[in-house]
Amino acid sequence: MPFMLDEFLPYRLNVAATLISRRFAALHQEETGLSIPEWRVMAHLANEGQVSIRDIHARVNLDKSIVSRAAARLEQAGHLRKSGHMQDRRLISLELTPKGQDLMQRLGEIADAFQARLHAELGPEAERFETMLEQLITNAARGNDTAA
Amino acid sequence: MPFMLDEFLPYRLNVAATLISRRFAALHQEETGLSIPEWRVMAHLANEGQVSIRDIHARVNLDKSIVSRAAARLEQAGHLRKSGHMQDRRLISLELTPKGQDLMQRLGEIADAFQARLHAELGPEAERFETMLEQLITNAARGNDTAA
DNA sequence: ATATTCCCGTTGCAACCGCAACCGCTCTTT
DNA sequence: AAAGAGCGGTTGCGGTTGCAACGGGAATAT
Numbered sequence: 001m002p003f004m005l006d007e008f009l010p011y012r013l014n015v016a017a018t019l020i021s022r023r024f025a026a027l028h029q030e031e032t033g034l035s036i037p038e039w040r041v042m043a044h045l046a047n048e049g050q051v052s053i054r055d056i057h058a059r060v061n062l063d064k065s066i067v068s069r070a071a072a073r074l075e076q077a078g079h080l081r082k083s084g085h086m087q088d089r090r091l092i093s094l095e096l097t098p099k100g101q102d103l104m105q106r107l108g109e110i111a112d113a114f115q116a117r118l119h120a121e122l123g124p125e126a127e128r129f130e131t132m133l134e135q136l137i138t139n140a141a142r143g144n145d146t147a148a
Numbered sequence: 149m150p151f152m153l154d155e156f157l158p159y160r161l162n163v164a165a166t167l168i169s170r171r172f173a174a175l176h177q178e179e180t181g182l183s184i185p186e187w188r189v190m191a192h193l194a195n196e197g198q199v200s201i202r203d204i205h206a207r208v209n210l211d212k213s214i215v216s217r218a219a220a221r222l223e224q225a226g227h228l229r230k231s232g233h234m235q236d237r238r239l240i241s242l243e244l245t246p247k248g249q250d251l252m253q254r255l256g257e258i259a260d261a262f263q264a265r266l267h268a269e270l271g272p273e274a275e276r277f278e279t280m281l282e283q284l285i286t287n288a289a290r291g292n293d294t295a296a
Numbered sequence: 297a298t299a300t301t302c303c304c305g306t307t308g309c310a311a312c313c314g315c316a317a318c319c320g321c322t323c324t325t326t
Numbered sequence: 327a328a329a330g331a332g333c334g335g336t337t338g339c340g341g342t343t344g345c346a347a348c349g350g351g352a353a354t355a356t
Contacts, residue, residue, distance in 0.1 A: 002195040003256040005188065005208065009266050010168045012281050014184070015209050017165035019288035020158045035312085036162070040153065047150040054334060060153065061163050063314060068335060090321050090334045108151040118157050121287050122280055132270055132277045133160050139269050140167035183342085201305060211344060216306060238304040238351050 013136075020118070028110050032103060037062055037070040039107075045080060045096050046104040052091045079103060161284075168266070176258050180251060185210055185218040187255075193228060193244050194252040200239045227251060 005011055021036065028034070034042065040060040045051060053071065057064045071094055074080045079100035085091035096104065119126040153159055169184065176182070182190065188208040193199060204215045219242055222228045227248035233239035244252065267274040 003191065003252075003259060004195065005191040007263075007278075008191075008259060009263055009278070009281075010165070010172045011188070011191075011208075012278070012285065013161065013165040013168055016281055016284045016288070017158070017161040018209070019285060020161055023288050024158045037312095040159070043151065043153040043156075043159075047152065052334080053336095057334095060159075061166070064335070065315080065337080066313070068337090069312090072336090088322070088334085092335070104151075111151060111156060115155075115157055118284070122283060125276065125280065128273065129277065129280045130155075130157070130160070132273065133157075133164055135270060136164045136266070137160065137167060140164070140171050185342090202303085212305070213307080213345080214343070217342085220306090236304085236352070240305070 024111075024114055027114055028107055031110075032107060034107075035070070037066050038074055041067060041070045041074060041094075042079065042096070042100065042104055042107070043111075045094055045100070046108065050093045050095050052085065052093060054091075056094070074100070172259075172262055175262055176255055179258075180255055182255075183218070185214050186222055189215060189218045189222060189242075190227065190244070190248065190252055190255070191259075193242055193248070194256070198241045198243050200233065200241060202239075204242070222248070 025036075028039075032039075040062060041056055044056050044060050048055070053064065053067050056062070056067045060067075062070075071080065071082070075082055078097060081095050081097050083093045083095070085093050122129055173184075176187075180187075188210060189204055192204050192208050196203070201212065201215050201219065204210070204219075205212045208215075210218075219228065219230065223230055226245060229243050229245050231241045231243070233241050270277055
């Protein structure tokens, strides 16, 4: 049994992730033009209100620098506004502009529809799937590496 | 319900994929130094023998150019050998060198062990999980986009 | 046989990623 | 209060990605 690449879980996860992301991108890309990092920043802002870069970095699995640059692009595009934090002047408060809120409103619907579609395709066991995915993430998150 | 990013399947798939890939990389990186594309090319060669670039491209979800460059690096490192195809001189035959075979031998063991470990962490339903993952992939593969 | 079309692999290029260095600000220590 | 350590965000840089264009080779049509 020489080892089969396409039965290898990491490989399949990667393939699934890129394909699904492409599908999703195809649904909103033309309307929004957002990249994946930009989309994540927007989505996080949409239900957190005022947030700093480091918060996003900690929450959505993106490097500081990526969040920083995504935010710069989004500000440039008029989707969010940066403002200084007054207690701690190192921090920067990010906040959606009305324009950004509108966009996310629309995008949220697209995302929800897509999510529903995926669930439908997965059938009744979609919930199980999500749970196990969660399992994988948390296991990997706290370095399950050297331990045995 | 403002839309929760971390219940969004594409997002979670992406996070899971990158984390798992990181875990796997940590296990073999130091020994092999292979990047993900390189690893895929090697793995495919390991159980296909002589293959052309386009075959790999079609099988392992990588752009032509990426396969081409990965192959160049691997040849440079002495893991594979390129040779011209004689029927069709457009094609290039890639083949593992003995050194490359040794590496894949070793790497296959690491991969199998990791796979086993993941299955253990997922518990008895790992099979179900794999099946549904497959489902997602095939659904996405043949453009499930515009079809309402 | 020649021209047109198509295919394979490589390369150019612009964008992006990840990491580390950096600068300014805050907190702690003394 | 001054110095040092620590934190937050940006920027520089090497390497990678993805796409489109290219050049050589094969296949088809006339």
